[in-house]
Amino acid sequence: MTLVVVCAGGPKEELCSFAPFAKKEDVLFIGADRGALYLIEQGITPQAIVGDFDSLTHEEYELVMKHTNDRQRFQEEKNETDTDLALLKAYTYQPSEIILTGVTGGRLDHYEAAIRSIYRLQREHPHIVLKIMNHANLLQFLMPGTHIIQADEQYRYLSFFAHEETIKNVTLRQVKYETTDEEITLGTSRFTSNEIIGDSGSISFSQGICLMIRSID
Secondary structure, three states, X not given: OOEEEEEOOOOHHHOOOOHHXXXXXXXXXXXXXXXXXXXXXXXXXXXXXXXXXXXXXXXXXXXXXXXXXOEEEXXXXXXXXXXXXXXXXXXXXXXXXXXXXXXXXXXXXXXXXXXXXXXXXXXXXXXXXXXXXXXXXXXXXXXXXXXXXXXXXXXXXXXXXXXXXOEEEEXXXXXXXXXXXXXXXXXOOOOOOEEEOOOEEEEEEOEOOEEEEEEOO
């Protein structure tokens, strides 16, 4: 059960904390462009680094190159973003879960690209859990079915949004605001800021794609 943490090169203050992952076994880190430098600065040796490294100075680039034997440098003009390349690299380790950080601050086009990549990859690989995480939020896409959501004091608030189409037959259990066979329509904010009651809650639905966001108060 391998977990891969992919660190992209967005603003440093938007990164998630690496401490909980660094203590676990079977966790690999991949640095995308400047994200590789962020990992090294935290005392983490990346399993691999990828990107065009256009955001690094010559001295930073030389430092990064010394910290891994698995490095892939690409031309600046390419079809994939550095983050996409790092996510594709993550799949080569056959992980059970991929966490992406370093994409939620700074340039909004990079954030939108990351959202679309996570959505596409989640649909292509439904057996692998993909999440975007920063210092205050956790985001993932849910496919039709029943999903158990474990309570987490760090992420107290729980919100659900329709992605691309209406979500049908939505049933929420063990949360502050329960529903039975409801719909989450595009554009609605009704399913924002719920809370889990007890050790876990659940959401089930029959159709649509659900964007779930967990947030700190």
